[in-house]
Amino acid sequence: MPELPEVEVLARHLRPALHGKSIRRIRVNRPKILRPTTEKQLQRALTGAKFKGLTRRGKYLLFEFRAKGGKDITLLGHLGMTGRMFVARKGEALPKHAAVVWELSKGTFVFEDTRYFGRMTLDLSAVEKLGPEPWDREFTPEVFARELKRSRQPIKVKLLDQSLIAGVGNIYASEALFRAKISPRLAANKLKFAQVERLLDAVRDILSEAIACGSTVPLNFGTGKSDGLFYFGSAPGVEDYYEERLQVYDRGGKPCLVCGSPIVRLVQAARSTFFCGRCQKV
DNA sequence: CACCATGTTCCTTG
DNA sequence: CCAAGGAACATGGT
Numbered sequence: 001m002p003e004l005p006e007v008e009v010l011a012r013h014l015r016p017a018l019h020g021k022s023i024r025r026i027r028v029n030r031p032k033i034l035r036p037t038t039e040k041q042l043q044r045a046l047t048g049a050k051f052k053g054l055t056r057r058g059k060y061l062l063f064e065f066r067a068k069g070g071k072d073i074t075l076l077g078h079l080g081m082t083g084r085m086f087v088a089r090k091g092e093a094l095p096k097h098a099a100v101v102w103e104l105s106k107g108t109f110v111f112e113d114t115r116y117f118g119r120m121t122l123d124l125s126a127v128e129k130l131g132p133e134p135w136d137r138e139f140t141p142e143v144f145a146r147e148l149k150r151s152r153q154p155i156k157v158k159l160l161d162q163s164l165i166a167g168v169g170n171i172y173a174s175e176a177l178f179r180a181k182i183s184p185r186l187a188a189n190k191l192k193f194a195q196v197e198r199l200l201d202a203v204r205d206i207l208s209e210a211i212a213c214g215s216t217v218p219l220n221f222g223t224g225k226s227d228g229l230f231y232f233g234s235a236p237g238v239e240d241y242y243e244e245r246l247q248v249y250d251r252g253g254k255p256c257l258v259c260g261s262p263i264v265r266l267v268q269a270a271r272s273t274f275f276c277g278r279c280q281k282v
Numbered sequence: 283c284a285c286c287a288t289g290t291t292c293c294t295t296g
Numbered sequence: 297c298c299a300a301g302g303a304a305c306a307t308g309g310t
Contacts, residue, residue, distance in 0.1 A: 002288055032305090059289080081288055082307080097307080115306050117289060126290085153300070162290085169288055249288095270302065272286085285310090292304080 002059055002079035004134070004167030005210035010085060011056045012215065017087040021104040022050040023065075030099040030116055037122040045073050045122060046102075058130045058166030061085075076124050080117030086110055130166040134204050139165070145196040148188040155191060156184035157269045159203070168203060171249045172210065174274045176202040178248045183280045184266070184273045195282075213245060248274040 001010075023046050028039045049065035052072070056062070061077035077085070088094070088108045094101065095112040100120050102109040111120055119126075132139040147164055148155070158164055159173040168176070177184050180202035182195055191199070247257050252265035252274055261278040 006288080078289080080290080080305095083288095113306095114308070115287090115289095117305065119290090151299080157300090160289090171288060269300085271289095287307100287309085290305090293302090295301085296299090 001084060002081070003169035003172050003207075003210075004056075004059055005172070005207050005214055007059050007061060007079065007167075008056050008211050009214035010079075011054050011061060014061075014085060014087070015054050017107075018051040018054065018104075018109065020051070021106060023047060023102045023109075024105060025103040027101040027103070028099075029101070030113075033099045033111075033113065033116055033118055034121050035119070035123075041122060042120075046075065049073060057127050058133070058162055059169070060127055060130075062124075062127070073122070074124060076119065076121050076127065077111070078119040078126070080113055080115060080119070082115045083111065083113040083118035085112075130162055131164045133166055134168070134200075134207055139200075141193070141197040141200050144200050145191070145193055148191055148196060151188040153188055154184060154268055155182060155186050155188050155199070156273050158188045160269070160271070165203070167207065170271050171246065172203070172206050174249045175247060176206045178275060178280060179206055181280055183282055184268065184275050186282060210245070248276065250274065 026043050026046055028034065028042065031039050034042055045067060046065060048068040052064040052066050054061060054063055059078060063075040063077060065073045065075065067073050079085070083099075086109075087104070088110050090107065092108070094108075094110060097114045097116070098110050098112045099116060099118065100111040111118070144165070148158060151158055156173055156177060159168050159176065160170065174184065176199065180195065180198040182191070182199055248263050250272075251263045253262050255261070256263055256276040256279060259276065259278045261276060263274055264277050266273050266275075
């Protein structure tokens with residue numbers, strides 16, 4: 001479930017769910033997910049700590065706590081490929097792959113992750129390496145263009161570079177390029193300035209629309225199958241809602257929704273890219 | 283069985 | 297030193 005929009009929507013749901021609560025006890029079922037923090041360190045830092053706030057940076061979540069001794073603590077969360085987080089109600093069964101569980105003053109916070117690629121750690125170094133948020137005022141088309149000039153990698157691959165721009169993942173990279181009518185194969189340093197402008201607008205619009213869409217969906221994490229979100233999401237009764245959300249991703253061989261020509265799948269940097277060979281000529 | 287999957291990091295090669 | 301490519305991580309779905 002996790003690119004910037006999904007993480008943003010999750011943050012908006014978790015904030016009120018954690019408001020005013022503190023951590024009674026921490027259970028770690030998958031210590032690796034804390035790396036390089038140890039289970040002991042996490043428990044020492046957070047047992048008895050009170051939730052103070054939650055922000056998002058790129059695809060990361062930053063949990064703020066006030067520890068028992070009065071010290072402020074930041075905990076970093078990342079969903080990896082398959083991570084989910086939710087506050088379960090009392091007596092609710094834990095999912096099979098619950099990696100970390102916080103028993104709260106009221107309720108239970110669950111970080112579950114089938115593939116265990118996610119993170120929950122006191123090591124904040126990953127965030128320092130992130131590039132700007134897509135809507136950062138300083139991140140102008142001029143800045144974007146200057147960075148792209150330095151690379152001959154395909155533009156699709158550059159969009160996934162979190163040190164260039166934070167938060168774009170494999171799905172929305174394809175979607176943004178389709179929106180901007182730019183070929184994913186075009187070398188980053190070959191983009192015209194007008195294309196860079198269009199691409200930045202497209203990235204911002206695609207992500208904003210996904211957040212707006214996700215924000216209207218009633219999440220119901222606890223009950224099982226529904227992660228309530230986006231591409232794989234199926235909140236009850238809103239199935240059709242998702243139909244038209246993705247224009248190219250995972251639509252290989254299907255007709256382009258603009259021109260009807262078949263959507264092409266290719267592999268770049270070991271990841272699938274989808275695009276329309278007719279609409280995205282250059 | 284084969285191949286695919288929303289992400290990041292590490293290692294190798296040039 | 298850097299850029300680029302690929303494997304590894306771990307589990308499940310088709």
